[in-house]
Amino acid sequence: MVADHLRPAADLVAALPPSPAVWCTGLRKRYRGRHAVDDVSFQVGRGEVVGLLGPNGAGKTTVIKMLLGLVHPDSGEAMLLGGRSGDPAARARVGYLPELFRYQPWLTAYEVLTLHMRLAGISLTERDRRDGLARVGLGERAGDRVGGFSKGMQQRLGLAVALVAAPELVVLDEPTSALDPVGRADVRDIVLSLKERGVAVLLNSHLIGEVERVCDRVVILDRGRVAASGSLAELLGQRELRLHLTGLTPPAESRLAETGVVEREGDWFTVALPADDDGVLVPDLVRDLAALDVRVHAVEPARISLEARLLGILRAGEGGAQ
Template sequence: MTMKKSVFEDPPGNIARSTAVVVDGVSKRYGTRHALDGVSVTVERGEFFGLLGPNGAGKTTLVEIMEGLRQADSGTVRVLGAPPWPRNVALLPRIGVQTQSSAFFVRQTAHEHLSTVAALYGAQDRGVERTLQTVGLTPQRDTRVEDLSGGQRQRLAIASALVHEPELIFLDEPTAALDPQARRSLWDLLRSLKEMGRTIVYTTHHLDEAETLCDRVAILVAGRIAALDSPRGLVDKAGQPTRLLMPAGRVTEERARAIPGVDRVAVQGGSLVLETRASGRVLSALDTIGGLEGVQTRTATLEDVYLVLTSDAQHTTDDQSKERQA
């Protein structure tokens, strides 16, 4: 896909030109529940930005406010230099949206559906075939939408968000219904979109996916941002231990615990697992004791950090809630 030159201009200022989304102090309540509580975040142009968090953390609400589908109770939002609410029609051709429950023209074929979507955005029809090929639906171009599989409909939803070649793309759990092969194909597509200079705001529960694709991620818990950084930055800051797995029986648990730098020892799945923050020193000791053949090193991942952050933040939220009730 080729980039379209936008006919819209941002307000003057370096920030407006360099950022795609600016969220400042946004809150949203549903009854007595805080869906969002003073959230502030900036997404740079050309950035692949991930929103992570458990169910009910506020991810979808935040994305819908960015898209102009929902009004914030307080705070400000600017998307491509303009407020998305009240519903900003001028922004619509510049953004693409794929939701968890996308609507389709089910009686139309996949090609007809995309042609209709393109026409609604005022985009030229010639991009339809290219978009079908991009998402791997060319063989289903003449299949009615109602006859597509769940995974094929998911790809069609993504195609609907891309067919008018938007500058900013919102994807909400785009790989939820995809098989592993289709999921990896979508990764390649998303990487190519980023290389074209598109900005992508992305929610997912697949932490390996976020770690692979995202430039930065924000982790939301109970309507607040618990952490914001690059995946590698979050892992480095967390200081999670490295896990060394070695065949059980080579070294006793007692001797492993006595190695300087070993924090914890356990037996898991037939392996002796040593946790350490001084992996070089411990590996050297293991080499001396019994050799390193069969020893596996597993460094911390974004998933490890996510589980710690969401657990700690949720405990803090629960404690604050109990204090308010007391």
């Protein structure tokens, strides 16, 4: 019970927004005189999916290990779910799928999940454990020994282990590296379902298309430093619309110009869309052009891809280094 003279302060604290799921500032780590991570700072909000991108050797896995307290940083600070990264109470609420892992080959999938349930200090019914395996596509292989699993099946089991304790934060280091297209789609659906439930996800992946589909924000690392970060809209820039039109009249040209800056190449027109487009601008534009007797042959949305943006940032960094 809170004393009366402390109640205003308690009410003030209760009204504060929850701390970020991940917060780090100034993380640095050197190996053999070389900076593996150099002044990395970012955060992951509750219920947010953040992608960690960059080439091999950029420091992504080292950052993840420092966040989880598996590697001690030379300098900088990190917090998980409002607690220090090394605090066991904070880490108990984190699910982690490492890039490289091995389970005892003589155990069945069900036994592996049961073992990690006990290590986490939680109690799950047999039904819950089997549902956890079914969720990652291993429902019919629960009784099979892990030694006979393909790499993709082991990856699915690792994901089930990461989720076994219903974590508030999930850290996935290359979760789809060994999966086929169906498996990647399954992981994507799981990540989106976690987001819907308010679970934060930090995702390290080389599959840029998967990152683009599920992430709210992206942090790009290059040679141990943050080369760029932001929402997909911020990183990818303004959207454009390409239209193949014939029979264009002066009133139709005016209608196009009302939408945004127009560039023309023959019968193809590229229109810059405003940032506050609520989704009705394009169908309204096509409707109005048709009403002005313009023949609309094609309508194509256009925006730089995340892959192209990533390559541009990395190549610009190489030029700066030279």
